[in-house]
Amino acid sequence: MKHIFTAGLLYLSTLSFGHVGIGTAQPNNNAILDLTSTNKGFLPPRLSTVQRDNIAGISEGLVIYNTDIKCLQYWNSSTWVGSCKTAPPPGIITGLDCSTAVITGTLEENTAASGVSATIAYSGGNGGTYSGQTVASSGVAGLVATLSPGAFANGNGMLTYTITGTPMG
Structure with missing residues (x-):
């Protein structure tokens, strides 16, 4: 019973502070999620363009890695914005x-x-x-x-x- 009570208090304390740390005992107070590592990276959901376009009810700020164009993208409430630079097309005039x-x-x-x-x-x-x-x-x-x-x-x-x-x- 004592262990259940302690676990319950720990759970409630994470709710009251409103931020979570992974890889750190003291998450940054300005972050809801603080990921800390010296030898690992953050791996967002990896979706094709078709899978990305089938997401229903997209929330502004949603981040994915688009496997078709090899680029991190986020939803800005009206369109997907890529963080990768693409080369402009070669110039053509008629x-x-x-x-x-x-x-x-x-x-x-x-x-x-x-x-x-x-x-x-x-x-x-x-x-x-x-x-x-x-x-x-x-x-x-x-x-x-x-x-x-x-x-x-x-x-x-x-x-x-x-x-x-x-x-x-």
């Missing part, structure tokens, strides 16, 4: 409109280009990234057009090439 290109600055033969650029409209961007590129002029010797790395807008956008070098006739 067209360039060179007829509307805008050239800024002036080029003079045998004078170094300064503040010269060409801006060209594009369509069909997918939001993906592109690496920079450098293109030598085929019409005027000595000039190079450089596009810095970036990301296409979704839909239409503009590409700006910086023109450098010294034009030679």
Whole structure:
């Protein structure tokens, strides 16, 4: 009887303090659950995307490990948010409109280009990234057009090439 009474008191004491410690005798007062270890990690529920999407009545803040995308995710009351960074898609555009290109600055033969650029409209961007590129002029010797790395807008956008070098006739 004495052991049952002691066990009951211990149980009631955990209810009154409102926090539990695993691996620690003194759980942090600011935590409802304090997991402490120097050689083990926390293993959340592991679900596929289909299993995750079949959870009924999802509570805000629910955390799972999505086995399909290999990422920890939490529910923010409207969508699942991943903690893993995914690489953006490679950039794609469907067209360039060179007829509307805008050239800024002036080029003079045998004078170094300064503040010269060409801006060209594009369509069909997918939001993906592109690496920079450098293109030598085929019409005027000595000039190079450089596009810095970036990301296409979704839909239409503009590409700006910086023109450098010294034009030679």
